[in-house]
Amino acid sequence: MDLSLIVVAVVVTALVFDFTNGFHDTANAMATSIATKAMSPKVAVTVAGALNLVGAFLSVEVARTISSGLVDETRISPVVIFAGLVGAIMWNLLTWLLGLPSSSSHALFGGLIGATLVAAGTGAVQFGAVFTKVVLPAVISPILAGVIAMLATYLAYRTTARADDGTVKKGFKAGQILSASMVALAHGTNDAQKTMGVITLTLITAGALPTGSGPPFWVIFSAGLAIALGTYIGGWRIIRTLGKRVSEIETPQGFAAETSAATIILASSHLGFALSTTQVATGAIFGAGAGKRAAGVQWGVAGRMALAWIVTLPAAAAVGAVAAWVASRGTAGTIVVAVVAIALAAGIYAASRRNPVTADNVNDVPSPAPVPAGAPA
Structure with missing residues (x-):
């Protein structure tokens, strides 16, 4: 396949991933x-989308980590990056269908690592950087966010204990309007950069940019716009899970x-840590729930989320590896990967329409099935 054509295909696929990352x-x-x-659903996603776009212009440190820190760009080709993106997109769509807030970031890293291993071997993956810049933040960040949110929630309720309830709410x-906006800004700063890094890596492997280059302006703008549009669409299934199924969140807890x-994500973006904003936000929500009443947190939901987090990177890596093996067969293999990916995406979308979650019913949580007469409660 012509190099310029595959580069265009990879850039388009990367922006598709960025769009799925947004919603x-x-x-x-x-x-x-x-x-x-605190905000209506439509207003919330509009504000989040706009601030995602603004946040994309605040830093490029995470983009540099991905474009020149995780894999050896001299040993892979744009086809390998394409295969890795396919793995990430498929995992994103599947977990969205299930309403699981898994990590889009780890799906991307997993897909890219799996494809690189098949195409260039273990020597092409910078495992030290993967551990320090990906794995370690993944372990520390949700715990840190949860502890900070738990303490902040406890202090919020203690300091307002004698205040009028209506005034407190x-x-x-x-305050939530401001704090949610800061998270949206931070999300754009951290997550949009991951797509910037992938596109920049593609341009480097194709010889269009020198090794070690940062993302050009058009890459920053297109990545920011793609994630902003995806955010505006609204991932209502996952919004329902985090907003209603983790714990009954009140305004002090939400704030x-x-x-x-927002604090943890912005700090990590400045340092170039490509952490999972999903894990940080989820950890903070669990911490806020535990800060008022630990018994009110749905720990079973937490267990399912943790399992999804653990599985994400290897699962996306496996899909990326298979896609890379097929794509390496030549032009026909690359076309097969693209066609299969489109068919699977269409199937997942069709399945989602059987039980749609929209802005109108996002706060409605189905009641548990009634216990049959005579069954133990």
Whole structure:
């Protein structure tokens, strides 16, 4: 296949991934604000989309980590990157269908690593950088976010214990507008950069940019716009999970969770850590729930989320590896990978329409099935 054609295909595929990242991760910023009715669903996703675009221009450190820090760009081709993106997109769509807030970032890293291993061997993966810049932040960040949010929630309730309840709710609702906006800005700063890094890596492997280059302006703008549009679409299934199924979130908890998440994400973006904004936001929400009443947190939901987090990177790596093996057969193999990916995406979308979650019913959580007569409660 002509090199320029595959580069265009990879850039388009990367922007498709960025779009799925947007609607997959909208919940990170807006789930608690929608749950507490600090903002209406449509206003929330509009604000989040706009701030995602703004955030994309604040830093390029994470993009540099991906374009020149995780894999040896001299040993892979744009076809390998294409295969890795396919693995990431498929995992994003599947977990969106299931309403699981898994990590789009780890799906991307997994897909890219799996494809690189098949195409160039273990020596082409910078495992030290993967551990320090990906795995370690993945372990530390949700725990840190949860602890900070738990303490912030406890302090929020203690300091407002004697205040008028209506005044407290009104004040924290106003605060949530600001804190949710900061998370949206931080999400754009961290997650949009991952697609910037992938496109830049593609241009480097194709010889269009020298090794070590940062993303050009058009790459920054297109990545920011793609994630902003995806965010505006609204990943309502995952918004419902984080906003209503983790814990009954009140306005002080929502404010504490969002402020904690925004602080950690912005700090990591400045340092070039490509952490999972989903894990940070989810950890903060669990911490905020535990800060008032640990018994009110749905720990079973937490277990399912943790399992999804653990599985994400290897699962996306496996799909990326298979896609890379097929694509390496030549032009026909690359076309087969593209056609199969499109067919699977269409099937997942069709399945989602059987039980749609929209802005109108996002706060409605189905009641558990009734217990049959005579069955133990």
